[in-house]
Amino acid sequence: MHTKTNILFIINPISGGRGKLRIPDFIDKYLDKEKFNANFVFTEYVGHASELADEAASKNFDVIVAAGGDGTINEVATKVLKHNIVLGVLPLGSGNGLARFLNIPKNLRHAILAINAFKVDRIDTAEFNNKCFFNLAGMGFDAHLSSAFSKDKKRGLAGYVKLGFQEVFNYKAEQYLISIDGIDYKRKAFAVSVANSSQYGNDVYISPNASVKDGLLDVCIIKPFSILKLPVLSYIMLKGTAETSDMIEIIRGKNIKIQREHAGPVHVDGEPLQMGAEIEINISPLSLKVIVP
Numbered sequence: 001m002h003t004k005t006n007i008l009f010i011i012n013p014i015s016g017g018r019g020k021l022r023i024p025d026f027i028d029k030y031l032d033k034e035k036f037n038a039n040f041v042f043t044e045y046v047g048h049a050s051e052l053a054d055e056a057a058s059k060n061f062d063v064i065v066a067a068g069g070d071g072t073i074n075e076v077a078t079k080v081l082k083h084n085i086v087l088g089v090l091p092l093g094s095g096n097g098l099a100r101f102l103n104i105p106k107n108l109r110h111a112i113l114a115i116n117a118f119k120v121d122r123i124d125t126a127e128f129n130n131k132c133f134f135n136l137a138g139m140g141f142d143a144h145l146s147s148a149f150s151k152d153k154k155r156g157l158a159g160y161v162k163l164g165f166q167e168v169f170n171y172k173a174e175q176y177l178i179s180i181d182g183i184d185y186k187r188k189a190f191a192v193s194v195a196n197s198s199q200y201g202n203d204v205y206i207s208p209n210a211s212v213k214d215g216l217l218d219v220c221i222i223k224p225f226s227i228l229k230l231p232v233l234s235y236i237m238l239k240g241t242a243e244t245s246d247m248i249e250i251i252r253g254k255n256i257k258i259q260r261e262h263a264g265p266v267h268v269d270g271e272p273l274q275m276g277a278e279i280e281i282n283i284s285p286l287s288l289k290v291i292v293p
C-alpha cells in the first residue's frame with residue numbers, strides 16, 4: 001500500500017485581484033486523491049504564508065503549494081527551501097513571473113494536473129542580503145514602483161501599468177557601484193535588477209536568456225534614458241531583446257555586491273522592503289525542489 005503525499009495549498013486571497021473562495025473546491029475536484037492528502041488555507045496578512053509554510057513543513061507536509069503570485073511563492077518557497085521539501089505553484093498572481101518562466105499552465109485545471117503528474121525539478125535560489133528570492137529582486141525604479149504599488153488599493157495588471165506611467169516621469173536615475181565576482185562596475189542606472197528567471201511577469205522580460213538552472217544571476221542595469229525612449233524600452237522588454245539593446249546592460253555572476261547612494265527601497269520578488277545602502281547577493285545553485293509541468 002502506498003502512503004499518500006501530504007500537500008498543503010496556501011492560497012493568497014488578494015493576489016491577482018481575483019476572488020478565490022471557490023479555489024479549494026476546484027482544486028479538490030481535479031487533484032489526484034489516490035496520491036495526495038490535501039489541506040487548504042487562506043493567508044490573512046503579509047507574512048502569513050511564510051508562517052503557515054514553516055509550521056506545515058515542520059509537521060508532516062511533503063509538498064506546499066503557493067497559490068498566488070511571486071510574493072506568495074517567495075514566502076512559501078523560503079520555508080520550503082529551509083525544510084528541504086517540495087514546492088508547487090498555482091499561478092494566481094498579477095504577473096506570475098516565476099510560474100511563467102517554469103511554464104506552469106495559467107489554466108488552473110492544467111496546473112493542478114501538472115501537480116498530479118508530480119515531476120520534480122531543482123532550481124537555483126538566491127539571497128538578497130538576508131532575504132531569499134526566486135524570481136527577481138532589485139532596486140531603483142522597480143523598487144520605487146513596487147513600494148508605491150503596495151500602498152495602492154487597486155491590484156492587478158491594469159493598476160500596475162497605470163501607476164508605472166505616473167511614477168516614471170518623476171523618477172531620477174541613481175549612482176551604483178556594482179561588484180560582480182570581484183570586478184567593479186560604476187554605473188548610473190534607472191534600475192538595477194538581479195534576475196534568477198527571465199521576467200517580471202506578464203511576459204515582460206528583463207533578461208530574456210536567464211536560466212534558473214545555470215548557477216548564475218543576471219545583473220540587469222537599465223541605463224538612464226530620455227522619457228521619449230520609454231516606448232522603446234517597453235518594446236525591448238515585451239519582445240525580449242534586452243540582451244542586444246543599448247538601453248540595458250546584462251552582466252552575469254555568482255556573488256554580487258551593490259553599493260548605492262543611500263539606504264532605501266528594494267524589491268524582492270516584487271515585494272517592497274527597505275534596506276541599507278549596501279546589498280550583497282549570492283546564489284545557491286539547484287537548491288529548491290519544485291513541481292514543473
Ligand SMILES: Nc1ncnc2c1ncn2[C@@H]1O[C@H](COP(=O)(O)OP(=O)(O)OP(=O)(O)O)[C@@H](O)[C@H]1O
Pocket residue numbers: 012013014015016017043044045046047048068069070071072073075092093094095096097155156201269270271
Ligand atoms: N490576506 C491578505 N491581505 C493582504 N495582503 C496579503 C494577504 N495575504 C497575503 N498578502 C500579501 O499579498 C502580497 C501580494 O501577493 P502576490 O505577490 O502573491 O500577488 P500579486 O502581487 O498580485 O502577484 P505577482 O507578484 O505575481 O505580480 C504579498 O506580499 C503577500 O504577503
